[in-house]
Amino acid sequence: MDDDLDQYFHSNEKEEDNHSESDSDEEAPDNIDANYELERAEPPYKLSADFAKFLHASEYPEDITKYLKSLKLFEKDAKTADIVPTKSLKSVVSGFVHYLLGVKRIQKPVLRGIAKIFGRYDIYHYISQELVKAINNLKESRTSAWFNLFNFLQFVPHPMDRVTKPLFRQFCIRTPFTEKATKKKKLVWISTDFDSVWMALMNGQISEKITLKLIPYITQNVISRLKTPFKSADFFFKMFDKSDYHGILSLGAIFRLISEHNFEYPKFYDKVYSLTNPSLLYMSQKEAILTLLDSFLSSTHIPTYIVGSFLKRLSRCLLLAPIDAQEPILGLIRNLVIRHPNCSDVVHREQPQTVYDDPFDNTETDLHKTKAMESSLWEMKLLQCHWNQSVRKRAHFIDKSLQKVESYVRFRCSDELFSVNMAKSFGGEDGEAEKYRKLQDGDDDDEGVGRGAPEAKKPRRKGFGKFAPKHEEKIVRAVGINSEVPRGILERNVAVVDAPKLWRI
Amino acid sequence: MGISAKKNAQKQKKINPFELKFNKSKHDILGRKKGAQVGAPTASRKRAHEQREKTLGVEFDRKNKISKIVDKRLGEREDKTEEEKGAMRFTEERVKNYKRASKFNLADDQDEEEVTLTHKGKSLSDIEKYDKSMISDSDDDEEPGNLGSQMVRIAHFGGGEKTAEEMVKEKISREDMISNLIAKTKLARHEKQQQKDELELMTESLDSKYAALMAKMKASFRPTGRQQLEKDDYDRLAITLKTEADARATPADRKLSEEEEALKEKERLDSLEAARISKSNASLNSRSHVSADADVDVDAGAKADSRKLKAKNARFEVKFDDDGGLIDGDVERSRILKTSGDSDEEEDDDDDVDDEEEDLDDLMEDEEELEDSEDEEEEEKVKKSEKSLETDLPFVFEMPKNYKKFCALLEKHSESMDLVLERLVKCHHPSLKEGNKKRLNKMFLMVLRWFDDMAKEEVTMQSVKEMNLAQATMFSLMKFDIQYGVRCVRALIRQHWKGRQEKNAKSPASFGLISAIRLVSGLFPVAEQWHPVVVPAFFLATEALCSAKIPNLGVLARQIQLANAIVEYVAESKRYVPELVAFARSALLLAVTDKPEKFSTNGFPISVPHSEMLCVKEKISDPVALQPISLGSIFNETLPDSPSLKITVLRALLSLIQHLRVMYTGQNETYNIVFEPFLKTLNAIQTENLPKEVQEELETLIASMKAEIGAKRRLVHLSLVKTEKSMLKMLEPRFEWDFDPERPHKGPKDDKKKLVKNLRNEQRGAIKELRKDTAFLARKQMTSVKSKDRARIAATKRVMGGLMQQQGEWNKEKRTADVEKKKTKK
Secondary structure (H helix, E strand, O other): OHHHHHHHHHHHHHHHHHHHHHHHOOHHHHOOOHHHHHHOOOOOOOOHHHHHHHHHHOOOHHHHHHHHHHOOOEEEOOOOOOEEEOHHHHHHHHHHHHHHOOOOOOOHHHHHHHHHHHOOHHHHHHHHHHHHHHHHHOOOOOHHHHHHHHHHHHOOOOOOOOOOOOOHHHOOOOOHHHOHHHHHOHHHHHHHHHHHHHHHHHHOOOOHHHHHHHHHHHHHHHHHHOOOHHHHHHHHHHHHOOOHHHHHHHHHHHHHHHHHHOOOOOOHHHHHHHHOOHHHHOOOOHHHHHHHHHHHOOOOOOOHHHHHHHHHHHHHHHOOOOHHHHHHHHHHHHHHHHHOHHHHHHOOOOOOOEEEOOOOOOOOOOHHHOOHHHOOOOHHHHHOOEOOHHHHHHHHHHHOOOOOOOOOOOOOOHHHHHHHHHHOOOOOOOHHHHHHHHHHHHHHOOHHHHOOOHHHHHHHHHOOHHHOOOOOOOOOOOOOOOOOOOOOOOOOOOOOOOOOOOEEO | OHHHHHHHHHHHHOOOHHHOEEOOOOOOOOOOOOOOOEEOHHHHHHHHHHHHHHHHHHHHHOOOOOOOOOOOOOOOOOOOOHHHHHHHHHHHHHHHHHHHHHOOOHHHHHHHOOOOOEEOOEEHHHHHHHHHHHHOHHHHHHOOOOOOHHHHHHHHOOOOOOOHHHHHHOOOOHHHHHHHHHHHHHHHHHHHHHHHHHHHHHHHHHHHHHHHHHHHHHHHOOOOOOOOOOOOHHHHHHHHHHHOHHHHOOOOOOOOOHHHHHHHHHHHHHHHHHHHHHHHHHHHOOOOOOOHHHHHHHHHHHHHHHHHHHHHHHHHHHHHHHOOOHHHHHHHHHHHHHHHHHHHHHHHHHHHHOOOOOOHHHHHHHHHHHHHOOHHHHHHHHHHHHHHOOOOOOOOOOOOOOHHHHHHHHHHOHHHHHHHHHHHHHHOOOOOOOOHHHHHHHHHHHHHHHHHHHHHOOOOHHHHHHHHHHHHHHHHHHOOOHHHHHHHHHHHHHHHHHHHHHOOOOOOOOHHHHHHHHHHHHHOOOOOOOOOOHHHHHHHHHHHHHHOOOOOHHHHHHHHHHHHHHHHHHHOOOOEOHHHHHHHHHHHHOOOOOOOOOOOOOOOOOOHHHHOOOOOOOOOOOHHHHOOEEHHHHHHOOOOOOHHHHHHHHHHHHHHHHHHHHHHHHOOOOHHHHHHHHHHHHHHOOOOOOOHHHHHHHHHHHHHHHHHHHHOOEEEOOOOOOOOOOOOOOOOOOOOOOOOOOOOOOOHHHHHHHHHHHHHHHHHHHHHHHHHHHHHHHHHHHHHHHHHHHHHHHHHHHHHHHHHHHHHHHHHHHHHHHHHHHHHHO
């Protein structure tokens, strides 16, 4: 299947090349009389449903272009003498919309090929109008339709990025798009098409399953292209209530709106704060969440009380967070403290006071009232006893004077961490060097580069010239094993306080 | 002296003025020392040469000459007359004799200096007088032969000159005299005895008085000297060692080294095996004669074996119970260390080759491939042995070639697997044969796989027992090659991890996984900083704990079991496991209807009927409710969520939380932060439907948690501990009181400078001297070589001259002979 698709895809590429050639010598269709083109009788055409079937059936793009070639696409309107699309073109457009919003799920590579034809700006102009209407009526349950639509739209570029070649030039000389007026404002109406479709999509009843993909894509690629980006905020607010993850994602989009498009959104940080909780860190999308959190808090102009509250909230989260979230968040906390010197009180006070209970109120939703700045990051003390060595080391940052420079901690999923630990040498292959490197990694704290790439460090050390060790000593480190004979597999090694017999075989 | 000095002066005066050399000074600088104004280089050179000739030259001449003849004859070298020589010899002889004789002449010495030995200022001879009476009192009485001097005189020498008194007494008859004598001696003896008694009495009374006094004074004095210590175990041991050293040091068997012990064990097993085979043969064909001894031997061997096993178990049990088996532990540890050293050396090259990425299955496959070729012959052997011995347990085993055979072997002896495994290990001790180590490694792998397979099967008493056995065997095998063992266990962990990553990431922990994790904690120290097995196992455990979906109570029970395994990991080191706390917190929320917070981990059900799976809605008076949870049932089948199960799972959860509470009591700052949410949830649990015991447990947990939280409310803000910055070292100014700008001032460095300068000068001088010495030696060598050459040339010349003369004469004669021949011819 995949192979077939590939082949298809490749053939498409070739096709594209051919198009461009044919486009470059525009002379070819010029030989035909333009007026004849417009005035001849319409050849037979397929109805929209048939055309949708035809699209499903057709394997190569040539088939489609061939069919289009056989049609009469434009005619002169009898009253206004404007050039207007014929019925056959209309049926092509509606057929395509049928095809796209059908029941059948279309593979992504196929859609890419399709978009090479129907994504061209001239035909897309007609399609978009149809599409907007269709989207407004599209129901939430039609998951495959939504997926097709989203995937197709992904392949339609915004004119600011790339202006596609006109499709109709291949078939006829005079089209509405060759008129001077339309040509002048080409960019404007192409982008209007783009806008209208995306806005329709955002206002539609979007299927639940696609939202998680949709939000980041819109944030990344669409918002900044829209004429009025803040109109998309409605969509994000709608998404906001769905789940924590949706919330954080849509907040990401809103953050983008705020930071890039002057969008006004009071209590943004209150929202983020309310979403930050441990269960977020157990999600499979934690990497995205962590990057978003990082970007939210990257500004140096955030008020101190907000930063303080986040510091406390994040460290509370850490007490329940899984291993792969530990290090990035620890890095984030440290960066926050470095970034906001006013917040260093949570790490160090000249005159430490004695308080009763942690003043910080974790349940408080108002960031002003969390009393975070009266508290300290005692949580780090507990993390200094974390079971993982690197977390322990990282949590020790509160015991040292603060670094001047922030450093980025790369997210590593638990699988990666596991393989890192499995790949560590033991039993004296180069035990001592490993230890040394580990020490450096943990203590120097400039993991911006070092942490993720210990492999890159190694050759550098070798080439140190005259100070390089001439040959590395092999030091055998014995691997510890227990000295006592193990007890039964089900017997507890723990001194139980008053546990009753709870288990039996 | 005066004369010689004059002579020297004269000699110097005689120096040829042309040989003198003058030092002209161009500038005369005040205060600077001037060197010698004039010198005679040739003369000094000559003097040096002569000096060298006397010292170095002599040594050079004597070089390579080992001994020399010394003429010790008296007066031979000086010309003396025969008489004088004789006199000299005589005096010499006399002196010698005198010296020899006077060596032992004490009297002469005393004349010169009075030496008296003293004791405390009194001469020893004085002291001796008292000594005698003190020491010899009792001896006098007891020994009958030792009579008083008076008596001896009278009795032995009855006559002699008589005094007047005696003359009177002579009248007394002999019997009277004797009786008198006896009476006298008796009296004397009695007196002596009395004296002695008195003395003793007095001493005793004095002693007692002193003791009484000391008893009173004791309190007022500071203790002095060595105190009488209470005897503890160590002292007692030391004393027994001192006093009973002989008894302990009886020539027992010496401590055997490990290899020897292994060898011995193997021999024992071999002999037992031989006996057994012969016995079985005997029973097969009744004709053959079997001695009764053999019978006994086998049984005794088996018994001894079992006894030994029992003893071993007992020892281990003891060690577990009171935690004091120090000696055993040490022995074991040292042995481990030793083997680890060995194994590392041998395995070094192996380790370099293989990479880390391997699964247990891969390892297994490798082994299998290796062995396939050897399989067939092996099978025959097995068959043969099977035929002959079916009934009872052999003592010696061949190492099974692959896993299938291993399982077959274990199945065959299913009731005494422990013995089979133990004997397998013993028969293949690495010191016995080359390649045994590899076999043991293979065995480790097979046992591990056996363990894993057992864990995958249904959980029964039998399987758990076998797993325990496998674990113990792995533990004993681990000593032989730690590296390999570590690799195998890592492979097992990796396999579990991959299995979770690939397909069933959200499945609950299987029994295999839990037992693997427990196996790790059984074999390796879990409290270490970083351990190649423990840390990956930790990853696996936490991942499995957090990611699993929990649809029903059975799964929850499984997860709690896994959490218990994790608790074991950190119980000693008190490390913090966020995943564990998060799990416990979320699980506890299942027991509450109106939840105070959200679930912190995923996988817990949110919808109502499932999210309250631990809430006990109806009253149960069923005694079954407090039965322990059956592992077999929760791992083997999916249980319906019965109310009784609810209660037991809740109890397990409460016990887990209790563990956590105890474990993290040491965290003063964060204890409240961690446990306050727990307390809140615990308080929200509805208790009215719970059985009494569970209620009590819950209450104690709440009470203890409350108390702890109350005790740890005080918090102190964080503040960096400032380390004092070390000051720059400030130096005191040094004043020079007699400062004089004209003089070069002295400092502490100047002395050193001076010394250094001296040293340099001396060095330079010494080098110069040495150079001159070598030059001298070279010259000397040269002259000797030259003289030898000259002598040789002269000798050659002489010989050649002689020869030429001879030749000339011969030629001459020849010529004359020729001439004469010619003449005769003519």
